[in-house]
Amino acid sequence: MQRWIVTRDNLSDLIRRWAAERLVLAPVKREAVEFEPVSAADEICFGYRNTRSPAKQFFFRPSEAMLRFDFTAAPEKQVVEMQPAARPTVLFGVRPCDARSLVLLDRVFMGEQYRDPYYAARREATLIVALACTGAAPTCFCTAVGGGLGDRTGADLFITDLGESLVLDAVTDRGETLLGKSSLPEADVETAARADHAVAQAAAQMPTIASLEEIAARGEAIFDDPCWETISERCLACAACSYLCPTCHCFDIQDETLGDKGRRIRNYDACMFPLFTLHASGHNPRTEKLQRVRQRLMHKFAYFPGNFGAVACVGCGRCIRACPAGNDIRQWLRIISDRIKGQTGFKVF
């Protein structure tokens, strides 16, 4: 792995160069920190824990038009499929948890069996420049779900902010191509060690939660356990958690029509809504909130590992921060894990 030192001036040059030929999205601080198009390095916010909205929004869009129809048109032009299109993009300053989430989403949208053309086009046109965490928010728990503050999964380039300068690692060939023939100085051993130390120091403060392997392997054993009552009790069944989750990827397809014209559109949907599983027959297998909360957790920690070999959670903590009822997924995991272990002393209150 090649590592370079990037001064603030070098960074300005890099961003300017990238912005000249691509869309550069980077964290910008306004009321909250969110990804926005930037053209210069001084617009970018480095000192932030995480963006309010996850990186998935740029690949798996909240609303995606799939086709347009117009029944007043000539027969062969009545239905027009929307062609996937993506502008070359650099997603700069993504936290390792969000970068990791994209690799998980790839397994869903770019798997061997199914390939989503819209998602794939954007993924292929976008380079990910991840930013190491040298501090963590109280809601962060990436290390407990297989990630890390210096995790390079999903990154093409990886930067560690040392204040006066940055250490830049080329992770993939695409990342190296993005750098081009740059004249950046190679990072000396001392600076590289300083970057790793900054990350390791913050990582040491991270919490441990529960044995996720056990939940993945034996989660279904507690499907009918009374603990779900406790877990779901104060959930209000909104989708603040799902829509801000970097890995939640459920959607609904709708036709929006006005007279003879309209479009077929794919929108975010969430398993927390009762209509999510309503069948055409009128039957609904998950009418109760308890069933839906269980589904959301089981999907992330038992079914997704079964289907795709990893938990569908990157520990960004957005769901904890966004939950209007003060639910904490870490606490839920501890409860589940305790139930699986069959520990005594747990009380269903």
Added chain:
Amino acid sequence: MEDLIAQIRQTARELLDQERVEIVLGFETGPVALRSSPCFVRTATEPDRLTWGPFCGLNLAVFLNNNPRRVAVIAKGCDSRAIVNLVKERRIVRENLVIVGVPCQGMIARNKVERLVGGAEVEQVQIGRDKIVAVAEGNTFDAPIAEMLRDSCLECEVPTPQYYDILLDRATARQPYHGATSSQPSKLDCSERWKRFETEAAKCIRCYACRNVCPLCYCRECCADQSNPRWIGTSCTASDNQMYLLMRALHLAGRCVDCGACVDACPVGVDVRYLFKRMEREVRDRFGYVPGADPSQKPPLAAYALSDPDDFITSPCESVNVRDRP
């Protein structure tokens, strides 16, 4: 505050001990600094989980809809107002409910504190006498408490429950703050007001957190969810978002008790409240009705008076002109 917490715990213990209720619904310390979590206490040994403070902003009446079991609820002014409405609308089995009223000093607005710290994650909050000190990402920020209170608390006229079975800590009941907030009738002209509404609606991600925390939004199937026919599109487009917000504003007119839980619940900072407050004023001015105030007063849609100003039916154009005040 410590004294009030002790009283809450004691009351909960007694209610459970005497088997007057099966559940005491209150708050416990939450997972993040700015939020206490709702807490369901079931045995007399557990009330020590209960807490109280300026982060107990969720309206607990949202959990009471069709309460099948005997439950006691720790209610601040707005919880009590919502309960009044729910009882009127036959959504609460009153004989199964014990209302434990608590005088409210005002709740801290999460979005205001987050703005104060520049969108960072708040790690710690301390409430002093008149100052709030927030630590976020290693930096410390402070502000007068009055500036960090929810808009709804600044405008709340009955912070102490008027409708209760037990009222705790009566001595700390306070006068209303009469603060000015974003819901005040603005001096903006029509197009500027529309622009403001457009800006707010554009932020919405349609997670329905505002609807689901609302104690008065209890429809078994919300018209935002109905798919056959689909009244409101689920896309995050300007028109669908606006329809969603306007629909709720109209459905809550004369019912919204202005607890501000919706504003606090919004994960993306939409000021959903100012529309509801405007509707509340409208109903108050036209029909002399204040939601949640008087348990015996009939809701405006269920009552008829000869003095009702029906000008919106008889002369709609004039009515609009008259009402289109700044």
